[in-house]
Amino acid sequence: MVSAAAVTSRVGFGVGFGARKGEEALHSQSLQQSVSLRRDFALQRIVATGSGKRMAGVVRAEALPSSQEVAESVPGAKAVTLEEAGTDSAKPVSSGNGPVSPKKGRNENIREEARRVCAGSGPTSFSAKYVPFAPGQETDEEYSLDEVIYRSKTGALLDVQHDMEALKKAGDGEYWRNLFDSRVGKTTWPYGSGVWSKKEWVLPEIDDDDIVSVFEGNSNLFWAERFGREVVDMTELWVKHCGISHTGSFKDLGMTVLVSQVNRLRRLGKPLLGVGCASTGDTSAALSAYCAAAGIPAIVFLPANKISIAQLVQPIANGALVLSMDTDFDGCMRLIREVTSELPIYLANSLNSLRLEGQKTAAIEILQQFDWEVPDWVIVPGGNLGNIYAFYKGFYMCKELGLVDRMPRLVCAQAANANPLYRAFKDGWENFKPIKALPTFASAIQIGDPVSIDRAIYALTQCDGIVEEATEQEIMDVCAQADATGMFTCPHTGVALVALQKLRERGVIGRNDRTVVVSTAHGLKFTQSKVEYHSSELADITSKFANPPISVADDFSSIMDVLRQKLALR
Numbered sequence: 001m002v003s004a005a006a007v008t009s010r011v012g013f014g015v016g017f018g019a020r021k022g023e024e025a026l027h028s029q030s031l032q033q034s035v036s037l038r039r040d041f042a043l044q045r046i047v048a049t050g051s052g053k054r055m056a057g058v059v060r061a062e063a064l065p066s067s068q069e070v071a072e073s074v075p076g077a078k079a080v081t082l083e084e085a086g087t088d089s090a091k092p093v094s095s096g097n098g099p100v101s102p103k104k105g106r107n108e109n110i111r112e113e114a115r116r117v118c119a120g121s122g123p124t125s126f127s128a129k130y131v132p133f134a135p136g137q138e139t140d141e142e143y144s145l146d147e148v149i150y151r152s153k154t155g156a157l158l159d160v161q162h163d164m165e166a167l168k169k170a171g172d173g174e175y176w177r178n179l180f181d182s183r184v185g186k187t188t189w190p191y192g193s194g195v196w197s198k199k200e201w202v203l204p205e206i207d208d209d210d211i212v213s214v215f216e217g218n219s220n221l222f223w224a225e226r227f228g229r230e231v232v233d234m235t236e237l238w239v240k241h242c243g244i245s246h247t248g249s250f251k252d253l254g255m256t257v258l259v260s261q262v263n264r265l266r267r268l269g270k271p272l273l274g275v276g277c278a279s280t281g282d283t284s285a286a287l288s289a290y291c292a293a294a295g296i297p298a299i300v301f302l303p304a305n306k307i308s309i310a311q312l313v314q315p316i317a318n319g320a321l322v323l324s325m326d327t328d329f330d331g332c333m334r335l336i337r338e339v340t341s342e343l344p345i346y347l348a349n350s351l352n353s354l355r356l357e358g359q360k361t362a363a364i365e366i367l368q369q370f371d372w373e374v375p376d377w378v379i380v381p382g383g384n385l386g387n388i389y390a391f392y393k394g395f396y397m398c399k400e401l402g403l404v405d406r407m408p409r410l411v412c413a414q415a416a417n418a419n420p421l422y423r424a425f426k427d428g429w430e431n432f433k434p435i436k437a438l439p440t441f442a443s444a445i446q447i448g449d450p451v452s453i454d455r456a457i458y459a460l461t462q463c464d465g466i467v468e469e470a471t472e473q474e475i476m477d478v479c480a481q482a483d484a485t486g487m488f489t490c491p492h493t494g495v496a497l498v499a500l501q502k503l504r505e506r507g508v509i510g511r512n513d514r515t516v517v518v519s520t521a522h523g524l525k526f527t528q529s530k531v532e533y534h535s536s537e538l539a540d541i542t543s544k545f546a547n548p549p550i551s552v553a554d555d556f557s558s559i560m561d562v563l564r565q566k567l568a569l570r
């Protein structure tokens with residue numbers, strides 16, 4: 001755990017593990033294609049306000065662009081006042097489902113190709129809007145996705161509601177399965193992304209030109225054969241590796257959607273000077289990368305000394321405005337909410353339901369990767385609790401629209417040191433109480449007052465879900481065990497694996513139940529605790545599965561002695 005002031009690596013082991021080099025090796029993955037491309041002719045009016053003055057003294061105002069700069073940075077923009085801007089910009093003409101893409105022209109880039117192919121297509125029949133998150137309750141309250149709003153009139157969370165009738169009318173389950181399958185493995189804009197290959201179910205009305213994507217998603221779902229067999233006695237254990245992603249965590253899935261919508265809002269003239277979040281390290285990394293790709297300022301609030309170096313260096317390298325604070329994540333979250341309600345900075349945490357629209361595509365991808373067969377269990381580590389709802393929503397939409405005929409059961413896994421949901425579950429879902437979360441190796445889920453608590457409880461109760469917890473000792477041991485079978489787990493994935501172990505021990509999950517553990521981040525973001533575990537340096541932790549390097553003199557006979565002993569040679 002490090003502070004912004006100390007960006008130096010402390011690796012350990014005299015022989016050196018090369019951890020820093022490895023951390024840099026995170027890479028993005030891309031696949032893909034298209035079937036239909038389209039372009040709508042969105043209004044390209046941009047406005048900005050004179051609010052820069054109000055920002056001075058709150059954050060480093062000079063790091064953010066002036067209204068004139070915002071206007072100048074967007075094609076066709078002109079600077080106007082907040083009053084002129086109003087809140088209800090005219091709606092763009094929406095796009096249709098478009099024809100199959102012909103071959104790309106020699107001098108065309110993929111955006112230009114998408115523009116050309118879609119120029120002739122009509123308006124899309126799909127739409128989505130914000131409604132209060134109040135399942136089962138009738139309400140007339142609704143908002144356009146082009147409004148900047150995070151809560152309902154009563155203060156409830158919002159949800160993105162799709163026009164399910166229009167989606168049903170477009171085709172049956174087979175139609176959607178075929179459409180989504182046809183887009184995998186290509187580089188057609190924007191369907192080369194695992195998120196945007198499901199565009200009709202994500203942000204159906206956004207202009208392809210506004211999309212900010214690094215072709216995220218399409219992460220691998222692999223059979224964890226040896227861990228399954230040797231550690232939990234299972235035949236069908238799978239890991240969905242959402243951490244093999246552009247910034248090393250599942251946050252990319254939601255951030256491409258949120259930053260694309262911000263891109264659109266700025267083009268439509270909303271006076272947004274930047275995008276901000278509180279973070280335990282992964283949200284800030286994703287936000288900074290997507291904002292940097294789009295040329296939009298990012299502002300991140302981080303709890304000092306509570307995130308890894310690999311996480312901290314990401315927003316720094318991507319040019320975000322990084323504010324390191326002497327508080328925990330919950331403190332940062334309170335502050336970013338205050339700041340974003342005062343300044344024209346868009347809130348990027350999962351309180352903002354746009355994020356979950358991208359994250360839900362991981363659930364759809366799991367079904368797709370199983371050739372549309374439904375697994376029995378899906379285990380997701382939970383912190384701020386947006387992701388567990390996102391998974392529920394992805395599975396739910398697939399069932400509602402006929403792609404599959406049932407839902408898997410969901411398990412949310414929490415660190416015992418940060419377990420407010422687990423406590424509520426044990427209490428029969430009565431009396432949820434926020435807690436003060438304690439430090440945990442699973443530092444990205446050290447959250448005591450999760451913003452999506454209502455969404456999580458709803459998701460879990462709808463699918464007969466379960467909540468489990470993992471102690472620090474259990475997390476470190478299971479990560480070492482998993483790594484020894486060829487994985488390289490982050491501690492949050494460890495929390496999910498512990499939940500699996502416990503549910504197997506109690507016989508809740510059966511030996512042959514097809515089970516997916518969601519790995520939420522890349523292990524290379526969290527190397528320090530592994531180094532300390534394997535060198536038996538962790539206070540209060542017994543390193544039962546330690547595999548430290550052996551120091552050996554650089555001569556043949558010393559090396560042979562060690563090999564004889566370790567490999568039981570005679």
Ligand SMILES: Cc1ncc(COP(=O)(O)O)c(C=O)c1O
Nearest residue numbers: 382383384385386387444520521
């Ligand atoms: C690596 C990792 N795993 C799991 C989570 C938990 O996700 P959520 O906050 O949506 O519950 C987070 C962030 O909170 C995370 O960064």
Ligand SMILES: N[C@@H](CCOP(=O)(O)O)C(=O)O
Nearest residue numbers: 279280281282283349350384
């Ligand atoms: N683990 C998260 C915590 C914030 O969650 P969010 O999904 O609400 O942004 C992080 O990496 O910051």
